[in-house]
Amino acid sequence: MSIEAMACAAEALGSQTNLAKELGCTPQNVQHMCATGHVPAKHVLRIEAASGISRSRLRPDLYPDSPATLEQSLPGKVAPQQSEKPAVNPSSAEVAL
Template sequence: MSIQAMKSAVEVLGSQTNLAKKLGCTPQNVQRMCSTGRVPGKHVLRIEAETGISRSLLRPDLYPEVPLTMPATIDLDGSGQKASNCAGDAYSAH
């Protein structure tokens, strides 16, 4: 939960009042979010949609950052044998 993320969200919309209108809450609620960095889960996705501030910056406890890449191999059936995630490997001679 980040005070900086909320500050950025307010800057994008121009004021705490504008953000409050987008969220359907009072400016006092937004001020509290800004001063504490605590964003109620019900507001996270709306803030992200309205401002472009990532949900993982607003509530990393609810929306942890997901790695952009997958591991090179994955144990698909729990057997310990790894299957490659590369499509080209299906055509390799083994």
């Protein structure tokens, strides 16, 4: 919920009135969102599609930043280690058909 994010969204569309037309709501509703930084959940995805402002900036409580991937969270490059043991028990592999 960011006042800055809503201001950027309105700016990307040219005005708060243009954003209101895009959302199908009144300019007063958009002005309230810009003033308070509170974006109703029903408008988040439309604002993102129209303005390019990410949903995580508009409503971080609903759309948190994506967590780091496994590769990003590991320190350095660690190659997976395989055991020297066979995957199949040798006694079960020798079963006659």
